[in-house]
Amino acid sequence: MRKTTKTRLVFTIALVFSTxxxxxxxxxxxxxxxxxxxxxxxxxxxxxxxxxxxENAEAYWSPDGRELTFQSTRPxxxxxxxxxxxxxxxxxxxxxxxxxxxxxRTTCAYYTAxxxxxxxxxxxxxxxxxxxxxxxxxxxxxxxxxNFEIWSALPDGSDLKRVTDNDAYDAESxxxxxxxxxxxxxTRDGDLDLYRMSADGGGIARLTDTPGYDGGAFFSNDCKKxxxxxxxxxxxxxxxxxxxLGQGLVRPTKLEIWVADVDGHRIRNARQVTQLGAASFxxxxxxxxxxxxxxSNYGDPKGRxxxxxxxxxxxxxLERITYSPGFDGFPLFSPDGTRLAFSSNRxxxxxxxxxxxxxxxxxxxxxxxxxxxxxxxxxLADDAREGRGIGTKGLEESSRYLxxxxxxxxxxxxxxxxxxxxxxxAPVAVxxxxxxxxxDGEAVPRSEMEPASFSASTRVEAGVVAAGYGITAPExxxxxxxxxDAKGRIVVVRRFVPSAATGEANERRYGDFRYKAWNAREHxxxxxxxxxxxxxxxxxxMPGEAPLPALRLDNSLSLATSDAGIPVVTVSRATGSPxxxxxxxxxxxxxxxxxxxxxxxxxGVIRAGAPDRLPGAVLVGAHYDHIGFGGSSSLSPDSxxxxxxADDNASGTAAVLEVGxxxxxxxxxxxxxxxLVAFSGEELGVLGSTAFTRHPPGNLRMEDLVAMLNMDMxxxxxxNALSILGADSAEExxxxxxxACEKAGLACTLGGDGYGPSDQYPFYAAGVPVxxxxxxxxxxxxxxxxxxxxxxxxxxxxxxxxxxxxxxELSARPTRLAYKNLPAPMPRGDxxxxxxxxxxxxxxxxxxRPGVLLSGVRAGSPAEIAGxxxxxxxxxxxxxxxxxINDFMYVLRRAKPGEAAVAVVVRDGQRVPLDVTFGVSxxxx
Numbered sequence: 001m002r003k004t005t006k007t008r009l010v011f012t013i014a015l016v017f018s019t020x021x022x023x024x025x026x027x028x029x030x031x032x033x034x035x036x037x038x039x040x041x042x043x044x045x046x047x048x049x050x051x052x053x054x055e056n057a058e059a060y061w062s063p064d065g066r067e068l069t070f071q072s073t074r075p076x077x078x079x080x081x082x083x084x085x086x087x088x089x090x091x092x093x094x095x096x097x098x099x100x101x102x103x104x105r106t107t108c109a110y111y112t113a114x115x116x117x118x119x120x121x122x123x124x125x126x127x128x129x130x131x132x133x134x135x136x137x138x139x140x141x142x143x144x145x146x147n148f149e150i151w152s153a154l155p156d157g158s159d160l161k162r163v164t165d166n167d168a169y170d171a172e173s174x175x176x177x178x179x180x181x182x183x184x185x186x187t188r189d190g191d192l193d194l195y196r197m198s199a200d201g202g203g204i205a206r207l208t209d210t211p212g213y214d215g216g217a218f219f220s221n222d223c224k225k226x227x228x229x230x231x232x233x234x235x236x237x238x239x240x241x242x243x244x245l246g247q248g249l250v251r252p253t254k255l256e257i258w259v260a261d262v263d264g265h266r267i268r269n270a271r272q273v274t275q276l277g278a279a280s281f282x283x284x285x286x287x288x289x290x291x292x293x294x295x296s297n298y299g300d301p302k303g304r305x306x307x308x309x310x311x312x313x314x315x316x317x318l319e320r321i322t323y324s325p326g327f328d329g330f331p332l333f334s335p336d337g338t339r340l341a342f343s344s345n346r347x348x349x350x351x352x353x354x355x356x357x358x359x360x361x362x363x364x365x366x367x368x369x370x371x372x373x374x375x376x377x378x379x380l381a382d383d384a385r386e387g388r389g390i391g392t393k394g395l396e397e398s399s400r401y402l403x404x405x406x407x408x409x410x411x412x413x414x415x416x417x418x419x420x421x422x423x424x425x426a427p428v429a430v431x432x433x434x435x436x437x438x439x440d441g442e443a444v445p446r447s448e449m450e451p452a453s454f455s456a457s458t459r460v461e462a463g464v465v466a467a468g469y470g471i472t473a474p475e476x477x478x479x480x481x482x483x484x485d486a487k488g489r490i491v492v493v494r495r496f497v498p499s500a501a502t503g504e505a506n507e508r509r510y511g512d513f514r515y516k517a518w519n520a521r522e523h524x525x526x527x528x529x530x531x532x533x534x535x536x537x538x539x540x541x542m543p544g545e546a547p548l549p550a551l552r553l554d555n556s557l558s559l560a561t562s563d564a565g566i567p568v569v570t571v572s573r574a575t576g577s578p579x580x581x582x583x584x585x586x587x588x589x590x591x592x593x594x595x596x597x598x599x600x601x602x603x604g605v606i607r608a609g610a611p612d613r614l615p616g617a618v619l620v621g622a623h624y625d626h627i628g629f630g631g632s633s634s635l636s637p638d639s640x641x642x643x644x645x646a647d648d649n650a651s652g653t654a655a656v657l658e659v660g661x662x663x664x665x666x667x668x669x670x671x672x673x674x675x676l677v678a679f680s681g682e683e684l685g686v687l688g689s690t691a692f693t694r695h696p697p698g699n700l701r702m703e704d705l706v707a708m709l710n711m712d713m714x715x716x717x718x719x720n721a722l723s724i725l726g727a728d729s730a731e732e733x734x735x736x737x738x739x740a741c742e743k744a745g746l747a748c749t750l751g752g753d754g755y756g757p758s759d760q761y762p763f764y765a766a767g768v769p770v771x772x773x774x775x776x777x778x779x780x781x782x783x784x785x786x787x788x789x790x791x792x793x794x795x796x797x798x799x800x801x802x803x804x805x806x807x808x809e810l811s812a813r814p815t816r817l818a819y820k821n822l823p824a825p826m827p828r829g830d831x832x833x834x835x836x837x838x839x840x841x842x843x844x845x846x847x848x849r850p851g852v853l854l855s856g857v858r859a860g861s862p863a864e865i866a867g868x869x870x871x872x873x874x875x876x877x878x879x880x881x882x883x884x885i886n887d888f889m890y891v892l893r894r895a896k897p898g899e900a901a902v903a904v905v906v907r908d909g910q911r912v913p914l915d916v917t918f919g920v921s922x923x924x925x
Contacts, residue, residue: 036347037359041321043321044322046359046360047357053351059330059341059358060332061335065336065339066090070082071109079105081101082099082120083099084096084109084155087341099156100122104130106122108174116154117159118155123147125147138244138249141244141251142250144250146248163182169248170185171186172184174218175219177219177221177223181198183218196262203265207267211241211242212241216283219262225259227283227285229257256275257273274294280294280295282331287337290312291310291313292310295308307322307328326348329344330342333361339360343355370794372658373654373800374793377651377793378788380646381787386642387645388625388628390426390681390684391628405657406602406676411606411664412605415603421603422688424600424691425598425599427684430592432551437586438587439575439578448572450551451590452568453552456566456568457567459587460588461586462488463490463583464489464583466493466579467481467492469496470519470530473510476506478498487525490527492576492580493520494531497510516528517565518890522890528569529571545573550632552632562851601691603697606667608674608811609667609668613671615672616704617673618706619674619676620677620708621656621676621711622655622678622710622711623682625681625682626683628642629641630784643782645786646786647790649712651715651716651791652713652773656711659676660676673811703767706813709771710759712759714800715795717795720745720747723775724750724751724772725752725774728751731817733750740802740805756772758772767870836895836919837862838857838892840857841854842854842855842885851874851906853873854871856870857869857870866917873905875904877891897918897919
């Protein structure tokens with residue numbers, strides 16, 4: 001049934017619609033649309049009411065999803081007319097537009113496949129008056145008016161064309177989105193059957209011929225199937241059906257849902273889907289074509305309560321979708337499958353009005369868990385939190401919020417001094433307290449120069465020597481220092497790379513400022529000046545000058561970066577170009593100040609409650625900070641709004657709370673303690689997790705940790721696809737995660753080492769097996785548009801349940817995971833080593849001292865053979881001072897396998913020289 005008048009919309013004897021009110025009236029209840037959702041209607045979210053009063057139903061989408069057609073009875077029209085209106089999220093404040101003529105009665109309006117026209121059925125050609133209501137002396141019956149014909153018009157109602165023309169009922173037309181053909185219901189052969197015709201009305205073919213009512217058909221999205229409602233009367237019921245049909249009537253009290261395959265103008269494999277013995281109607285397909293939505297009064301003995309239901313196309317999986325009292329019907333998915341239009345009595349204050357609603361479809365129902373998950377995300381991602389940037393009041397408020405949630409869940413404090421907080425200082429800016437450069441006695445204006453963030457804070461004065469691009473690359477036959485005596489001099493080099501070193505790898509390696517500074521220092525330079533003054537051949541045009549690099553913190557993954565050991569400045573082309581020829585003298589004075597802000601990790605623990613406790617602990621973490629109001633970290637650099645980071649990473653933080661809630665209920669089954677940590681400072685370079693690995697709070701030791709499970713951006717689950725990074729960090733991960741993902745119904749992609757730009761990184765560098773759960777990047781990443789309304793709460797809760805299950809399983813494993821020591825990544829801007837290796841695993845967090853802190857060494861590696869140990873601080877290698885990871889990499893690039901050298905480490909406060917022989921590089925340090 002696809003009619004909406006008082007006597008035709010619902011079709012049980014006792015169901016009667018009430019009187020009409022003006023469409024422009026507000027909802028009588030005064031309720032907001034969101035409150036019109038029953039708590040059990042978990043598939044529906046973000047409900048929007050489009051009409052407000054009277055009878056409004058059968059809302060069908062335009063192909064682009066921007067508009068809906070619907071039929072409505074409203075003044076000055078005495079019975080149903082066809083209108084169209086905008087659909088959310090577009091502006092819905094405008095008035096609906098009349099499509100039909102305003103005469104007769106109309107029904108069943110559907111856009112053509114190209115969206116250019118609208119099909120509907122109407123009686124206006126027979127009479128301008130509304131048809132006479134049916135004689136109800138024979139019970140509850142529908143009229144089957146032979147004056148209904150199918151018409152086509154432009155969306156504004158103009159260019160009206162008649163599509164069908166015969167003395168029979170032609171109505172209930174819908175359109176195949178692939179070829180534009182039409183399926184409709186007609187009595188042209190004496191029964192109520194389905195027919196198919198081409199878009200222009202030609203080629204009409206009968207699809208059904210079994211006695212009974214076949215109507216209200218819809219195509220699947222691929223047009224390979226149709227679904228419809230049908231009655232199959234027999235015996236005296238068939239006699240009654242035929243008698244009424246001869247009078248232009250039908251008794252629609254028993255209708256079931258049917259489905260069939262479509263083969264051109266024929267159907268095959270027609271089968272009955274439901275066996276409900278009720279009035280089921282208005283079926284339509286889910287986007288997949290494997291499931292069906294429909295309306296039914298199934299389960300209501302009085303037949304008054306119509307709700308939306310869903311069922312698989314094979315008849316299994318019957319599920320009730322709506323619970324609102326009264327009528328819910330005519331469900332239809334938007335073309336993209338994200339929204340559902342339907343008609344309902346809800347929120348009418350008892351008037352009986354039927355209105356059109358649109359809701360966002362949620363694949364899995366809303367639950368108490370998803371509501372709590374979203375409550376946490378909305379609080380953290382509210383504009384009032386100021387984007388949770390370091391130093392903002394909003395981040396401090398967030399730490400207190402998490403403290404209160406930990407207490408509420410039953411997570412014990414495990415931070416400093418028995419609190420929930422682990423405090424650390426987070427560098428937020430580097431500022432130049434002093435920058436002075438003089439060239440041949442002339443001071444350089446401040447606007448013409450900028451210090452590097454890794455510049456040493458010192459003063460030097462010396463002669464100037466030019467060294468080309470500052471590159472030493474034997475494999476490229478380049479040596480800008482050949483014949484140059486740089487010792488005790490200030491070297492000036494050109495920015496970027498020469499044509500002989502083009503290509504991404506070379507540009508990243510040799511164009512890197514930090515490399516140029518290291519190479520200058522290696523050649524004895526006491527200072528470095530960089531200028532954008534490329535060499536050009538005869539006839540070439542000098543390229544435009546690049547802006548001076550801004551002074552900002554280096555938030556790369558090389559957390560232990562120290563200064564370069566010499567002052568480094570970049571100067572403008574006009575200032576620096578004269579230094580490339582002739583004899584000059586210069587002085588450089590740089591003093592940099594690093595400004596920090598206090599920050600806190602929020603740390604809790606669920607103590608193991610099983611009687612047979614095991615040594616060690618599991619850690620589950622996520623970062624709760626974001627990038628504040630944007631700035632240089634924003635991918636919308638001109639935006640200065642709060643970057644709320646609902647996905648990044650309020651989603652992970654809320655998931656940690658959900659994991660804590662689940663495990664607190666299961667503490668009696670935990671054999672190891674489980675730590676729950678909300679890290680701060682991740683966006684500035686995993687600072688909070690670095691602080692945790694350097695100084696674990698309480699009595700926890702890093703070697704106690706069995707595993708670290710990190711959830712960063714888990715709020716946008718799409719297609720059940722979950723990335724699990726770090727699966728190569730332990731031998732057992734794949735064997736554990738594959739069945740767990742299958743059980744959770746998640747399509748997991750597993751792989752990768754434990755490195756990467758999130759909080760698992762410092763833990764892996766410190767020797768802990770890790771996993772990073774991640775639902776993927778999206779267009780809102782690091783933008784102000786990463787808001788809570790785009791979160792898939794059900795997906796986030798499922799991921800949290802998966803992580804909770806894994807944490808519980810890890811707590812019960814008698815043996816620890818087998819940590820896999822994999823090659824560490826190169827610093828940002830550098831290629832992997834093509835020289836030699838030692839087999840060390842640097843601690844990329846470091847401990848603040850110049851040098852490279854080692855978190856471990858590979859078994860059988862040159863480092864292990866030489867006696868280098870975890871915890872050593874490498875400060876010199878092959879006669880070169882090692883101040884940070886960059887220096888270390890540069891030396892390894894230069895070294896050759898089989899060469900002998902001396903490595904100097906600091907151990908227990910003493911310098912310890914060790915003889916090493918470099919090994920073959922395989923990307924291993």
